Amino acid sequence: MFDAIDKQLLKEVADLEAIPKGAYNIRKNGKLLGREVSANINIENNPEGNGIIIRVAPNTVNESVHIPVILSQAGLHDTVYNTFIIGEDSDVTIVAGCGIHCGGSKSEGHEGIHEFRLERGARMRYVEKHVALGEGTGKRILNPTTRVFMKQDSYAEMELTQLGGVDHARRVNEAEVGPGASLMITERVLTEKDQQAKSENELILSGEGSRANMVSRSVIKGDSRQDFYVNLIARAKCFGHIECDAIIMDNGVNETIPALKAQHPDAELTHEASIGKIASDQLMKLMSLGLDYDEAVNRIIQGFLK
Amino acid sequence: MIEIKDLRFIAPESDAEDRRRAIVDGIDFRFEAGKFYGITGPNGSGKTTLAKLIMGIVEPTSGTILMEGRDIGNLSVAERARAGISYSFQNAARFKGITFRDLLSIAAGTEDEDKLAAIIARVGICSMDFLDKPVDAKLSGGEIKKIELATTIARNPKVAIYDEPDTGIDLWTIGPMVDLLKREQREYGVTTLVVSHNRAFLEAADAIVLIRDGGIAYSGGFEGALPILTDLSVCGYGDICEGESDVRCYR
Numbered sequence: 001m002f003d004a005i006d007k008q009l010l011k012e013v014a015d016l017e018a019i020p021k022g023a024y025n026i027r028k029n030g031k032l033l034g035r036e037v038s039a040n041i042n043i044e045n046n047p048e049g050n051g052i053i054i055r056v057a058p059n060t061v062n063e064s065v066h067i068p069v070i071l072s073q074a075g076l077h078d079t080v081y082n083t084f085i086i087g088e089d090s091d092v093t094i095v096a097g098c099g100i101h102c103g104g105s106k107s108e109g110h111e112g113i114h115e116f117r118l119e120r121g122a123r124m125r126y127v128e129k130h131v132a133l134g135e136g137t138g139k140r141i142l143n144p145t146t147r148v149f150m151k152q153d154s155y156a157e158m159e160l161t162q163l164g165g166v167d168h169a170r171r172v173n174e175a176e177v178g179p180g181a182s183l184m185i186t187e188r189v190l191t192e193k194d195q196q197a198k199s200e201n202e203l204i205l206s207g208e209g210s211r212a213n214m215v216s217r218s219v220i221k222g223d224s225r226q227d228f229y230v231n232l233i234a235r236a237k238c239f240g241h242i243e244c245d246a247i248i249m250d251n252g253v254n255e256t257i258p259a260l261k262a263q264h265p266d267a268e269l270t271h272e273a274s275i276g277k278i279a280s281d282q283l284m285k286l287m288s289l290g291l292d293y294d295e296a297v298n299r300i301i302q303g304f305l306k
Numbered sequence: 307m308i309e310i311k312d313l314r315f316i317a318p319e320s321d322a323e324d325r326r327r328a329i330v331d332g333i334d335f336r337f338e339a340g341k342f343y344g345i346t347g348p349n350g351s352g353k354t355t356l357a358k359l360i361m362g363i364v365e366p367t368s369g370t371i372l373m374e375g376r377d378i379g380n381l382s383v384a385e386r387a388r389a390g391i392s393y394s395f396q397n398a399a400r401f402k403g404i405t406f407r408d409l410l411s412i413a414a415g416t417e418d419e420d421k422l423a424a425i426i427a428r429v430g431i432c433s434m435d436f437l438d439k440p441v442d443a444k445l446s447g448g449e450i451k452k453i454e455l456a457t458t459i460a461r462n463p464k465v466a467i468y469d470e471p472d473t474g475i476d477l478w479t480i481g482p483m484v485d486l487l488k489r490e491q492r493e494y495g496v497t498t499l500v501v502s503h504n505r506a507f508l509e510a511a512d513a514i515v516l517i518r519d520g521g522i523a524y525s526g527g528f529e530g531a532l533p534i535l536t537d538l539s540v541c542g543y544g545d546i547c548e549g550e551s552d553v554r555c556y557r
Contacts, residue, residue, distance in 0.1 A: 217402070217403075245402060279399065281395070281397065281399040282399045282400075282401055284363060284383065284395075284399070285395065285398070285399040285409075286412065287382070287383040287384045287387065288361065288363075288383055288384075288387050288392070288393045288395075289387060289409065289412045289413045289457060289461065290384055290387040290388050290412070290413075290415075290461070291384055291412060292382075292384050293382075293384070296384075299404070299408070299412070300401065300404070302403075303401055303402065303403030303404035303408065304401075304402050304403050305403070306403040
């Protein structure tokens with residue numbers, strides 16, 4: 001079913017060595033490669049035929065869904081619209097992600113537009129990894145979008161990762177957080193060579209007692225560029241925090257613009273942002289423990305993106 | 307153990323780039339193996355710079371540093387660490403995504419839980435639940451100094467340099483900290499250099515090295531240093547100082 005490249009990509013994006021347990025939907029080069037549903041998690045094609053609908057039944061706990069996408073066909077640009085409906089009081093993990101293997105000179109790309117509807121009290125952990133491998137010269141393009149709609153007292157934790165290999169990325173995250181609901185987003189992006197990544201985020205805290213925390217960690221190597229924008233908008237008594245840190249190495253360029261917008265008098269919004277090289281006191285500490293300069297840099301970057 | 311000869315470090319003045327000042331001005335000294343030294347002196351006298359020169363954190367303008375008779379002047383910080391010098395920073399680095407366990411594992415060269423636990427027990431001033439604490443901006447000043455101390459000791463150094471180890475440490479921990487450094491000296495023969503203003507460390511030292519204006523003003527026993535230390539604690543700038551409301555101190 002899987003060739004060696006498929007297996008490598010699946011390992012990278014979803015930590016999968018074999019067919020996963022529970023529900024899954026694996027897409028390869030724009031086509032369905034395998035699907036399994038469980039008693040509580042249903043996966044079906046959407047009416048438009050351009051994506052899937054994943055429904056998690058209410059009160060489903062400790063279950064997971066894997067929906068990796070792999071791409072190894074030169075010239076293919078694949079777009080999917082996936083909808084996730086997470087039932088009341090459920091608690092699930094969704095592992096998504098896209099792996100591109102580029103062996104030729106033609107570009108390859110994937111756009112995954114993921115919409116999440118979290119019902120009252122639902123809890124979701126969403127893990128999305130994007131990787132690109134292969135010796136080809138074609139551009140690898142990954143443009144993920146997430147849209148999250150959170151009802152009362154729901155909770156979402158999203159880990160969004162792109163660690164190297166991707167030439168162009170436009171990453172969009174939008175969320176509307178309802179009363180008592182909490183959203184935690186951690187985005188980690190590493191670019192190198194002449195790669196470019198842009199992350200655009202709009203988080204709306206619309207319900208009383210809602211919370212959002214967005215952490216962005218960027219490492220910009222070589223001649224690459226990363227831009228990070230976030231609008232944190234408060235429309236109720238709520239708490240929101242943004243933490244965005246960028247480490248620039250070599251000739252990297254970064255623009256970081258966090259914006260806090262309070263449209264309610266009881267909003268509490270904070271942010272911390274930093275751009276800079278690796279702090280010399282961190283390097284010095286690790287070198288004083290016996291690590292060479294390069295080893296110290298690697299440890300700091302590894303930790304930063306962990 | 308460590309011998310420094312005519313060591314000099316000249317740097318631009320912080321408020322005038324075109325003027326240069328000798329921060330360390332031709333120091334000759336021999337730190338004997340297994341001894342405990344208290345390095346003290348007024349603020350800005352060159353104590354920390356001397357410590358950093360020995361570790362290789364700053365490069366000397368001229369002079370020689372020998373360790374066990376070998377010139378270590380060309381060794382990097384990492385090479386000096388591997389040669390057996392360990393350094394505890396006055397202002398400890400804070401990271402993102404690195405835990406105490408990570409630092410301790412690097413320092414000790416092992417990830418073995420039992421061995422890390424043994425180091426924590428040996429250090430004694432931080433508990434096991436410290437292990438998975440991120441070494442980040444959220445740590446208190448005291449906590450991070452304890453971590454700094456533990457990673458210094460975990461290196462099993464021949465020479466341990468502590469720059470102001472008691473900064474941010476509560477009064478009740480200073481005694482155990484002094485005991486710990488003395489125990490390390492006694493049981494492992496560690497040559498110990500403590501840069502400090504704290505009497506507890508100075509009293510515990512085998513010898514005091516008093517630095518003033520980039521040179522050694524005194525070296526010897528604590529009792530002999532007392533008159534000079536007392537003299538230094540009296541401010542001689544009363545006639546130009548404008549009192550508490552004047553933010554600049556001329557000392």
